[in-house]
Each structure stands twice: as structure tokens, then as C-alpha cells.
Amino acid sequence: MIIESAEVVVTSPGRTFVTLRITTDEGLIGLGDATLNGRELAVASYLSDHVAPLLIGRDAHAVEDTWQYLHRGAYWRRGPVTMTAIAAVDVALWDLVAQRAGLPLYQLLGGASRRGLLAYGHAGGRDLPELSEAIHRRLAEGFRAIRVQSGVPGIAALYGVTDPGTAYEPARRAARPVEEQWDSRAYLRHLPGVLEAVRHEFGPELPLLHDVHHRLTPIEAARLGRSLEPYDLFWLEDCTPAENQEALRLVRSHTVTPLAIGEVFNSVHDYRTLIGEQLVDFIRSSPTHTGGITALRRILDLAGLHQIRSGMHGPTDVSPVGMAAALHLGLAVHNFGIQEYMPHAAVTADVFETSFTFAAGLLHPGELPGLGVRLDLAAAARYPYQAAYLPVNRLPDGTVHDW
Structure with missing residues (x-):
């Protein structure tokens, strides 16, 4: 061939x-x-x-x-x-x-290790009523695990939060990135109350996740992880920029909140300390950004030796092709944890025909040969390239910060 x-x-x-x-x-x-x-x-x-x-x-x-x-x-x-x-x-x-x-494809990777992949959905709100409404929507759609993102008083725009009823898409079509603001102290004061209210309303059984999106220093991340322990998070994601892998030693020493890291990583070398010292609990990489199925399978095999599970990145900027690759790999590996799932816009289905399904909280890649995804070239040509950029973050004094 x-x-x-x-x-x-x-x-x-x-x-x-x-x-x-x-x-x-x-x-x-x-x-x-x-x-x-x-x-x-x-x-x-x-x-x-x-x-x-x-x-x-x-x-x-x-x-x-x-x-x-x-x-x-x-x-x-x-x-x-x-x-x-x-x-x-x-x-x-x-x-x-x-x-x-x-x-x-999953059959060539060793066959299915489970019936389907537990998926988590995204719920965000500018305040508690909007957040509660968003969580109810995700539950009605069949999700059995929810990532919770909330507005913070004094911060105009925040990652993961959008107007009610609209799909969240952080990349904006513009000539240059939108600039947003960030205040770590305000966030650290506000977030524990949000998780307390959500846990009180939705009970102890619903798995809750939260994404810090790399914005805290190690000691701030340690403080947050400890303050959220009463609310039993499934994970706290990207609590601090982890290129400095040793920084997670400080976080780990102060909290037992499970940690997920890695959506911006692209190599096993980004994980060597984190895996070897068991400083994280979930691997967030996707096949798309980590060298494909071949490379990510090796990372997950190494992680499995240290009781670390998968939590592959699944945003809308991973295409249906990349999502299918993640699902086939996730179905096959033994140390699967959870799969992020942001359904693509309806217009995306004009270009990509997929076989994967979502039902009763579980994703499955389908039974078609290969990935189970087809690309319609004629449809793709109807949607020419448009530049779009993720936002840039600034602190209250104007200093550029991690977005």
C-alpha cells in the first residue's frame, strides 16, 4: 500500500x-x-x-x-x-x-477496554444562576461529568464563560488577538464559593472539574487546590504553567485535589518528571498536538505504570478527525480516565462526516473501518480560511499574563 x-x-x-x-x-x-x-x-x-x-x-x-x-x-x-x-x-x-x-482503528490498538468513554461537558456562567442553568443543560444533554467555569466580580471576560445559550469559542476572527484582563487574588477569593454552591445544589455524586488555564503561580495553585478539597473535584486542570515540571512538587505537597496537566505539551519529555514522581493524576494531551497516536500511546503506557490516567484534550479546535483519533485510543488503553467533549458547530458537519456517537454520557468511535471520518472536499472549499486568534491576557496594571 x-x-x-x-x-x-x-x-x-x-x-x-x-x-x-x-x-x-x-x-x-x-x-x-x-x-x-x-x-x-x-x-x-x-x-x-x-x-x-x-x-x-x-x-x-x-x-x-x-x-x-x-x-x-x-x-x-x-x-x-x-x-x-x-x-x-x-x-x-x-x-x-x-x-x-x-x-x-481501536481494534488494531488492542481492542476495546470498555463499552464507551465517559465524557465531560462544559458549563460556564457569569454568575451562579447562569452557571446553574448551564449545568442543567449539560445534564439534560446526557453528560455525567461537568467542567465548571464561572465569572468573577471585577473581571469583564473570562475563559470558559459566555452569554447564556451560546457556544463557547475562544478564538476570535479578527486582525489581532482580543485582550482580556486577569486578577488572581479576585479569582482565588471567589472560586471556592462557586464550587461550594454547585456541590450543594447538585449533590456529592456528580463529577465536577475546573480549569485554571495556567494562570496561577505554584503557591497560588497550592492554595487553590487545598481550598477546593471539601468539594471533591474530579480534577483541577492546568493549575500553573507546567513547563517548569518541578513546580508541581510544591502544589502536590500542599493538596490532595487531583491534578490534570498537559494540553499544551507535545512530547514525552514534557512529562518525564510529572509522571516519574507522580505529580499529576491525568494526562491532558491530545493525539493532534503530541505526535499522533504512536507518541501519545507511549506516554499513556508510561503514565499507566504510575497510576496516572488519560484525560485527553477535546475542544472544538481539535477537528473531528483528531477527536476520532482520541476516541479510538481512549477506548483501547487500559488507563483511560475521562474524555473532554465539546461538540463541534453544526456547520462543521457539512465538511466532516463522522461515525462517533454520544449517548448516556459515553462516547464511542463507531465501527466503520479506520477512524470513521470522511472529508467532503467540495464542502471544505465553501469555507475558505479565516484568521482567528486566542485572546491575550493582562493583569490589572497592564502586564501580559498567561491566558
Whole structure:
């Protein structure tokens, strides 16, 4: 099964996606997600100009060899652009190999380890009544675990919070990023009361999650984790920027609130201290941004040796192709924990036909051969590229801060 062509498709149905489309001499088509929110064209160029020409004539079955060829052969390793490009190739090859075998991809990864994947939905509100309403909506949609994000008095706009009844999409279509404000002290004062009210209203059984989004120092994160212990969080996500892996030692020493980290990581090396010292409880990486299924499977296997589970990133800036890859991998690995699930905009379904399902709180990738995702090229052409950027954050005095 020889690769005859490798094409990069950039389309913006609701938001921008980058898809690698590999065609073999047998007429099979494999898809890989190459979407890097706010830097999409960098990956598209990396693939079109530097990777696609190297794929022509290669055996599509050689998934491992191709991964090593692209990772070691480029000399310049790691980084989000490189690893997202490699991920697109890797996932597309897995898609092809599974299609050639006539099996859904998870069967080639060892078969199903569970009936479905517990998914959590997002609920945000500018105040407690709006947040309560949003949680009720997610529960009515079938979610059995909820991520809770709340407005903070004095902060005009916050990550994860939007007007009632509207889908949250942080990337704004504009010539430059929107600037938002942040106040750590106000947030630390306000959030524990929010979680207390939610737990009181919805009871002890509902798994609750919260995302700090990298905004606290290690000692602030430790303080928050301890203050939230009475409300029994499923996890506290990205409590501090974790590129300094040793910083999590301080957080871990002060709180037993479970910690989830890694959506901006792209290599096993980003996790070595965190996994080896069991400083986190959940791995947040997605196949799309971590070198694909081949690389993330290795990370999760290492994590499993340390009682650390998966919690793969599943926002709308991971395309339906990337989401399908996460579901196949999550269904197969033993140490699955939970799957983030933000349903894509309805217009996205004009371009991507998917086989994965969500019912009774569980996701399943479906039984079609391969990933179970098809890309409609004609539909993709109807949604030309539109630039969009994630916001930039500033402290009250104007200092640029982590968003």
C-alpha cells in the first residue's frame, strides 16, 4: 500500500481546521488532524512544503518507521508545529492501515477496554444562576461529568464563560488577538464559593472539574487546590504553567485535589518528571498536538505504570478527525480516565462526516473501518480560511499574563 499523494486542506466551517489527506495506490484515503489554534498556517506550510514530498512512494503500513523518519530525520525535534505535523501523518497512516484491514482503528490498538468513554461537558456562567442553568443543560444533554467555569466580580471576560445559550469559542476572527484582563487574588477569593454552591445544589455524586488555564503561580495553585478539597473535584486542570515540571512538587505537597496537566505539551519529555514522581493524576494531551497516536500511546503506557490516567484534550479546535483519533485510543488503553467533549458547530458537519456517537454520557468511535471520518472536499472549499486568534491576557496594571 504505497502513498501516491499527500494533500493539505485548510477550511473554516465555524472555525479553522487543517487536515492532511493521504491517498494510496489502492485508492484508500487516510485523514490526519493538523490544527494548531491560532497558528494553523504554520503547520499547513510545514506539511505542504517539508513533509508531504517525503511521503510519496513510502509504504503506508510503515507507521513506526515513518514516525521516526519525520521526528529524528528533521534534526530539529519537538515543538508544537513539528509535533502537530507529525501527528497528522501518524493518524492518517493509522487510518489507512485500519481501513486496509477492514477494522475500526481501536481494534488494531488492542481492542476495546470498555463499552464507551465517559465524557465531560462544559458549563460556564457569569454568575451562579447562569452557571446553574448551564449545568442543567449539560445534564439534560446526557453528560455525567461537568467542567465548571464561572465569572468573577471585577473581571469583564473570562475563559470558559459566555452569554447564556451560546457556544463557547475562544478564538476570535479578527486582525489581532482580543485582550482580556486577569486578577488572581479576585479569582482565588471567589472560586471556592462557586464550587461550594454547585456541590450543594447538585449533590456529592456528580463529577465536577475546573480549569485554571495556567494562570496561577505554584503557591497560588497550592492554595487553590487545598481550598477546593471539601468539594471533591474530579480534577483541577492546568493549575500553573507546567513547563517548569518541578513546580508541581510544591502544589502536590500542599493538596490532595487531583491534578490534570498537559494540553499544551507535545512530547514525552514534557512529562518525564510529572509522571516519574507522580505529580499529576491525568494526562491532558491530545493525539493532534503530541505526535499522533504512536507518541501519545507511549506516554499513556508510561503514565499507566504510575497510576496516572488519560484525560485527553477535546475542544472544538481539535477537528473531528483528531477527536476520532482520541476516541479510538481512549477506548483501547487500559488507563483511560475521562474524555473532554465539546461538540463541534453544526456547520462543521457539512465538511466532516463522522461515525462517533454520544449517548448516556459515553462516547464511542463507531465501527466503520479506520477512524470513521470522511472529508467532503467540495464542502471544505465553501469555507475558505479565516484568521482567528486566542485572546491575550493582562493583569490589572497592564502586564501580559498567561491566558
